[in-house]
Amino acid sequence: MENRQRLQKKDGVKVPDPTTPQTKGRPRLLLMGQRRSGKSSISSVVFHKLPPSETLFLESTARIQKDSLNSFMEFQVWDFPGQIDIFDNPNFTFDMDAIFGEIGALIWVIDAQDDYLEAVARLNATILHLHRSYPHINIEVFIHKVDGLSDDYRLDIQRDVTIRIQDELSDQGVENAPVNFHLTSIYNHSIFEAFSKVIQKLIPRLGQLEAMLTNLCRTCRFEKAYLFDVNTKIYIATDNTPEDMASYEICSDYVDVIIDFTEVYGSWPRSDQWRDRLEAEPWTQQLDDQVACEWAESGMVLADARRPIMLREVDRFLALVAIMKEGSYDKMPQINMNVDVVVKGLIEFFEITKPKDVVGTVQGGLVSPGLVQG
Numbered sequence: 001m002e003n004r005q006r007l008q009k010k011d012g013v014k015v016p017d018p019t020t021p022q023t024k025g026r027p028r029l030l031l032m033g034q035r036r037s038g039k040s041s042i043s044s045v046v047f048h049k050l051p052p053s054e055t056l057f058l059e060s061t062a063r064i065q066k067d068s069l070n071s072f073m074e075f076q077v078w079d080f081p082g083q084i085d086i087f088d089n090p091n092f093t094f095d096m097d098a099i100f101g102e103i104g105a106l107i108w109v110i111d112a113q114d115d116y117l118e119a120v121a122r123l124n125a126t127i128l129h130l131h132r133s134y135p136h137i138n139i140e141v142f143i144h145k146v147d148g149l150s151d152d153y154r155l156d157i158q159r160d161v162t163i164r165i166q167d168e169l170s171d172q173g174v175e176n177a178p179v180n181f182h183l184t185s186i187y188n189h190s191i192f193e194a195f196s197k198v199i200q201k202l203i204p205r206l207g208q209l210e211a212m213l214t215n216l217c218r219t220c221r222f223e224k225a226y227l228f229d230v231n232t233k234i235y236i237a238t239d240n241t242p243e244d245m246a247s248y249e250i251c252s253d254y255v256d257v258i259i260d261f262t263e264v265y266g267s268w269p270r271s272d273q274w275r276d277r278l279e280a281e282p283w284t285q286q287l288d289d290q291v292a293c294e295w296a297e298s299g300m301v302l303a304d305a306r307r308p309i310m311l312r313e314v315d316r317f318l319a320l321v322a323i324m325k326e327g328s329y330d331k332m333p334q335i336n337m338n339v340d341v342v343v344k345g346l347i348e349f350f351e352i353t354k355p356k357d358v359v360g361t362v363q364g365g366l367v368s369p370g371l372v373q374g
């Protein structure tokens with residue numbers, strides 16, 4: 001404790017206190033890397049919706065910044081000051097258990113527009129330190145600021161960084177360390193895509209979520225379905241069809257539009273005339289029965305490909321967004337029924353996979369959604 005206070009006075013560095021109650025039991029994402037590599041910008045853009053151009057005015061981080069995020073799952077993001085090397089600090093010995101004990105992932109940010117050799121050397125030293133005591137920590141390397149670089153050059157840098165790390169680790173006798181690489185920029189969707197991959201590894205029984213979405217895509221003839229965390233636009237799961245950045249981008253932009261729209265207009269009353277039309281042929285059902293969700297539901301058709309996109313709110317954090325095939329609008333009642341079943345399954349999934357001390361004892365298993373074949 002004395003050490004901690006001394007360091008705080010000396011360097012202005014706030015050392016994490018392992019006894020702080022709000023930090024217990026939540027997976028933690030640590031953002032580390034050299035000064036000015038872009039850590040605070042990433043955290044501000046992804047978790048606080050800061051427009052990327054405004055990161056130019058961010059000040060250098062002097063203390064460890066801890067953010068607690070109450071989302072579909074509670075987790076923390078710790079942003080480390082670039083000038084501090086926690087493994088080689090003459091002023092203070094850090095409490096490694098307090099930092100790395102409950103970690104979900106270590107995100108190491110490398111500025112691809114700068115000379116990255118020192119950053120790679122520090123990352124290597126960090127992996128070697130961690131490997132001894134915490135061999136299971138996922139290390140996610142964000143090769144960052146790739147927006148100004150050509151596609152070929154990006155891949156060259158990724159190859160070079162990967163080789164430098166793998167060579168050093170194998171020279172030190174460390175094989176199969178869990179290190180993954182992502183090319184990122186705050187100026188496009190790549191940073192959200194990379195965070196999606198990182199967060200997905202923290203979700204227990206992710207395979208079950210993916211199976212639900214795959215099943216939904218098959219029965220409703222969807223091209224692609226995503227489960228979004230609406231506040232961050234991170235996708236928590238998708239179906240098993242190949243990854244497609246363009247689909248993710250359009251669905252993510254759609255989430256933005258709906259959120260903005262809902263914030264401005266909230267829910268709106270429908271006129272009797274409009275209601276009568278919606279309840280007539282071919283739907284022939286009360287509108288309240290057709291609208292499967294009271295909160296937010298939306299559909300839109302892309303003019304170019306005539307592919308509808310649908311969005312359905314799952315709870316206040318999550319939304320299901322899917323790209324349908326051409327002509328799917330004719331089958332909307334059936335699709336709505338299936339989506340409804342999956343939404344219920346998703347709600348149940350998150351109830352069951354919550355930490356036991358939050359929900360108490362859980363009995364029974366997941367409901368296997370009974371979908372109606374299209």
Ligand SMILES: Nc1nc2c(ncn2[C@@H]2O[C@H](COP(=O)(O)OP(=O)(O)OP(=O)(O)O)[C@@H](O)[C@H]2O)c(=O)[nH]1
Nearest residue numbers: 036037038039040041055056060061082145185186
């Ligand atoms: N071109 C480009 N610039 C970026 C990107 N991300 C961050 N930057 C810029 O990089 C600079 C440094 O960003 P910071 O987020 O302050 O860096 P940091 O790693 O938190 O720095 P310290 O707090 O000193 O450790 C800012 O001017 C950002 O605008 C990116 O994806 N592309």
